[in-house]
Amino acid sequence: MPTSALALFDFDPSGAATGYRLVDPAQPALTVTELAATRGDGVFETVGLHEGRPIKAARHFERFANSVRMLDLPAQDTSVWDAALREVAAALDAGPEGWVKMVLSRGIEGGDAPTGWAYATVSPSTVSVREEGLRVVLLDRGYRNDIAQTSPWLLQGAKTISYAINRAAYREAAKRDADDVVFTTSDGYLLEGPTSTLVLRTGMTLHTTRTDLGILAGTTQAELFEWAARNGYSTVYERLTPADLAAADAAWLVSSVRLAAPIRAVDGIPKPVDAALTASFTAHLHSLATPSAG
Ligand code: PLP
Numbered sequence: 001m002p003t004s005a006l007a008l009f010d011f012d013p014s015g016a017a018t019g020y021r022l023v024d025p026a027q028p029a030l031t032v033t034e035l036a037a038t039r040g041d042g043v044f045e046t047v048g049l050h051e052g053r054p055i056k057a058a059r060h061f062e063r064f065a066n067s068v069r070m071l072d073l074p075a076q077d078t079s080v081w082d083a084a085l086r087e088v089a090a091a092l093d094a095g096p097e098g099w100v101k102m103v104l105s106r107g108i109e110g111g112d113a114p115t116g117w118a119y120a121t122v123s124p125s126t127v128s129v130r131e132e133g134l135r136v137v138l139l140d141r142g143y144r145n146d147i148a149q150t151s152p153w154l155l156q157g158a159k160t161i162s163y164a165i166n167r168a169a170y171r172e173a174a175k176r177d178a179d180d181v182v183f184t185t186s187d188g189y190l191l192e193g194p195t196s197t198l199v200l201r202t203g204m205t206l207h208t209t210r211t212d213l214g215i216l217a218g219t220t221q222a223e224l225f226e227w228a229a230r231n232g233y234s235t236v237y238e239r240l241t242p243a244d245l246a247a248a249d250a251a252w253l254v255s256s257v258r259l260a261a262p263i264r265a266v267d268g269i270p271k272p273v274d275a276a277l278t279a280s281f282t283a284h285l286h287s288l289a290t291p292s293a294g
Contacts, residue, residue, distance in 0.1 A: 001093035007084040009116035015074025017116055020084045022091070025119060034115055035106040040162035042105030042115075043067035047085060048256040049120070050289035052094030054085055055256065057290070059219035063159060064102065066217075070158040073104055074114060081118070088120035098122040099257050103161060126258045130282060133264030133273045134179045134253060138242055139169055141183040141191060145239065148214040156214035166194035180253055182245070182266075189213060190240040196253035196261070197221040200244060201274060205234040207248070213239065220254040220285065227284045242266075250274035252281075259285050 006025035009017040023029060035041040045060040045067075054060075061078045068076060085100050092098055100120040107114045148156045169181045182198055183191040191209055192198055197218030200207040206228050211217045225235040245251055250272060251263040260281035262273040 002091060003093055004119065004121040005088040005091035006120075007088050007118045009080070009084065009118075011074075011113045011116070013112075015114050016077055017080045018077075019080060020087075020118070022087065029117065030115065031108055033109040035109055036103060036115060036161060038109065039106075040160065040164070041071075042103055042161045043071055043073065043159055044101055044103045044161050045159060046256055047100045047102070048259070048285075049089050049092075049098035049100065050286045051096060052089055052092060052098070053289035054089055054100065055285055055289045056219055056223050057082060057085060059222060060102075060256075063217060063219060064104075067158040067160070068104060070152075070155060071106075071160065073106065076104065076116075081116075084118040088118050092120050092122055095122045097125060097257075105161070123257065126261075129179075129258055129261045130278055131275075133262040135177070135265040135268075136180045136182050136193075136253070136263050137173050137176045137178040137267055138184050138190075139172060139181050140186060142186050143214060144187050145185040145189045145213045148212055154214075157211065157216060159216055163194075169194045178265075180261075180263075182253075184242065185213065188241060190242060190245060191215050192218070193253040193255070196255035196258070198240070198245075199224065199252045199254050199260070200240065200248035201250045201277065202248055204232060205236060207236050207238060207240060207244065209240055210237045218254060220256055220259065223285065223288065224254060224260065224281055227281075231280075250277065252278070254281070 004025045006023050007020040009020045012018050045064045047060050048055045102118045104116045173181045192215040208221050252260045254260045260278050262278050264273050
């Protein structure tokens with residue numbers, strides 16, 4: 001069976017996907033005037049797969065619709081995208097891990113239809129990062145904590161495909177002998193990772209950044225907070241500072257493919273890893289992998 005699969009969407013005149021075709025992922029599929037490629041003008045979702053099945057797909061579609069609205073892209077019929085998601089996932093050689101990236105862009109420059117695709121692939125194991133943990137550095141994103149309110153055109157909170165800055169942050173982390181990043185605001189608050197949400201634990205309380213601080217609302221964090229609330233934890237969204245991270249009993253960067261990756265050092269200072277809670281987080285997220293929408 002293949003290790004990748006690709007569906008290309010067809011659109012009606014309103015720009016809503018009406019169906020899709022499975023095509024060979026090794027063949028070229030986009031034109032050079034595609035705005036996804038030339039301007040990064042589009043939105044995406046990456047859905048984690050466990051044993052070939054999507055994890056928490058419904059949360060991804062909810063956020064996808066929000067990103068679509070924020071970028072004034074045409075509204076989509078979730079059932080068409082969900083069918084494609086499940087078909088490309090099912091086409092893979094069902095190893096333990098994989099992901100599907102769904103993209104909707106503004107289409108070809110000067111054209112009148114969006115471009116959309118769903119690409120599935122098996123992925124290397126993420127077990128080691130959950131076992132060994134991450135060394136993170138704090139990097140200033142250069143925005144104040146209130147920019148989502150003052151400057152909505154910066155699209156903070158939308159999952160756009162413009163990720164050059166996020167990738168530059170990873171290169172900066174590597175130069176500082178670290179594995180990952182926690183962005184901070186210019187006025188001193190913790191934000192998120194370049195592809196993840198920050199979660200802290202103090203005692204039986206889990207903390208994360210308020211989503212109105214100009215971060216992406218994480219589907220993994222939201223799911224873990226609901227699980228935690230059912231399992232005796234308090235959960236809070238707040239303005240967190242580097243001092244809160246330093247004082248926390250444990251911390252994670254959580255996301256859809258790596259799941260909950262514990263932070264084991266911050267700017268070179270070691271941090272204890274909570275292996276037991278990490279394992280519970282993983283078990284819960286794996287249990288959500290469903291054959292139908294969920
Ligand atoms: N924040 C950013 C900037 C991201 O790119 C991502 C995921 O890629 C996340 C947070 C985590 O989101 P999720 O848990 O939905 O994967």
